[in-house]
Amino acid sequence: MAHVPEPDRSDLSRRDFLARSAAMSAATVAVGVWPAGPAAAAGPAPPANNLVDVTLRVNGRPHQLRLDPRTTLLDTLRERLHLTGTKKGCDRGQCGACTVHVDGRRVLACLTLAASLRDRAVTTIEGLAPGGDLHPMQQAFIDHDGFQCGFCTPGQIMSAVALLREGHAGSDDEIREFMSGNLCRCGAYPTIVDAVKAVGPRGGSN
C-alpha cells in the first residue's frame, strides 16, 4: 500500500521533470493510445505551462482550482483541499479505500481525473453528516466494531451509504456482493455486514 502523501509543489516539479525527460527519451512509440491501431505516432508534447481551471463542488462548497490535468480527484482532495478522510490504498482502482460520491453515486477517486468533474458535486466522508453529528452509518460502524485499524473505513462507509440508497441490502449475501469493491486487510467483513444491516434500508440518505 502506497499511501505516503507527496508534498504538493515538489510533486508538480518532479512530474514536470519526468515529463520532460520522458519526452527526450521518447525512442519508444506512444504505445497503445489507440485501442485499434497505434499506427498513431506520438502527438505533439504538451506545452510546459499546461494547467486547467476547474470548479469543484466538494461537500457543498465550490473550490476554484488550477490543476495539472494529471491530478486525480483523490490527490486533489487530500493534497489541495486537505480533506484527508478519503484514503489512498492501491491508487489503482482495486481496493475501494478512495470511495466518494459524485452526484450521489459511489465512485473511485483514484481513477477519476479532477478535470473531468466540472460542475459535478463531490461528497466525501467529511461531508457525509454536515454539522458535527455522525451519520447513522458512521455510528453503526462504531457500535458494531466495523473496523480495526480504520484505514479502509471511510471508503467502506461511503460505499455502504450508497449501497442502501441503491437498494442492495436485501440479504447478507447481497450486502457482501455489493460491498465487494471495498477490501479490508484487517478482515472486519462480518462486523461490517452487521453495521450495514443495523442501519437498514433507510440509511442511504446524506
Place this chain on the structure above:
Amino acid sequence: MRAFTFDTPATVADAVAQAGDGSAYLAGGTTLVDLMKLDAMTPTRVLDINRLPMRGIRLEGARLSVGALERMSDVADHPMVRARYPVVAEALLRSASPQVRNMASIGGNLLQRTRCGYFRDPDTPCNKRAPGTGCPARDGHNRAHAILGTSNDCVATHPSDLAVALVALDASVLLRNRTGERIVRLDDIYRLPENTPHLENQLHPGELLTEVSIPALDWARRSTYVKVRDRQSYEFALTSAAVALDVRGGMIRNARVAAGGVGTKPWRLPAVERALTGRPMRLDTFESAVAHAADGARPLAHNRFKPALLRRTIVRALTGLED
C-alpha cells in the same frame, strides 16, 4: 504519468475532428487512467467525451440501442435489458465492483485493454505494448492467459465479460469518424493477435464508438452468464460462458454460446451451438455438445486446466436454463 493536454469536446463532430496522433478518448477512465498511471498508455492529448450525447437505452424498431456512454451499472439495472437480455445484465453484474460499474461506460468496456501483467508493466517486454520486444507471458506467469486464438507473439485474453454476452447476441457497434458513420458486428471488431498484437481492433485512429445495437431475439429471455474465477466476486474470469437457448416442447430449436477468459477475443462457439440444436434439453445433450468446445486450444504451462474448466462452465450455464 506522462503530461497531456485535456479537452472536453462538446459535439461528436468536434470530438472526431480533435482526435489525432497521440490522443485518447476518456470515458469512465477506469482503464485509461489506470494504464496512464502505469505508463502503459501514454497519450499526449486526452479528450473527455462525457459531454457528448451518446446516452440512452431505447428500442429502435425491434433492436435495443444503448448509447456508448451509458454506465455499466445503469445498463445492468435497466428493465428492458433485464427482461429481454438477462445474459447482458448478469455479465455486467459479475464484472468489477459497484464503484467501477458506476464509472465505466459500455463503450469503454468493449474497448478495454488486456489485464496481462506484463502489458501493464512498462519495465518488461511486451509485443502488445511495445511491438517487437517479445512476449514474456508465453513462458512466464500465464495462468489467466488465453488458450484460443493465441499466436507466438501474444497470448493475452480479452477481459470484457459484457463483450462475451454481446457477441453471443450478435450485437453491432456504431462507429463515427471524420467522414461518416459505419456499423460493424462486434465480433468483427476484435482482431486476433497473429503477429500484430498491438492492433487489437478494427477502429480507425480517432474513430468514436457511439452506440451498441442488440438485435431482437425473443428467446434470449432464456439466457444466462456464468463466470468462474479465483474469488467469488470482484475478479476477472478464468473461464466464462454466455448462453441463450430457444426451447420448445423439450427440444432445443436454437442456441447461442460464447466463452470468455479463454480467448484472445470474445469467443463464439458455433460448433457447440450446432451440436445443441435439434436435441432434447437434457444434461447428456449438454455434455456431448461441449466435447469439442476447446478444440484447437493451445494451453500454456499454468493454464492447462482451462479446456476442462471451460467445458464444465458451459454445461453449468446450460443447466441453469432448465425450467
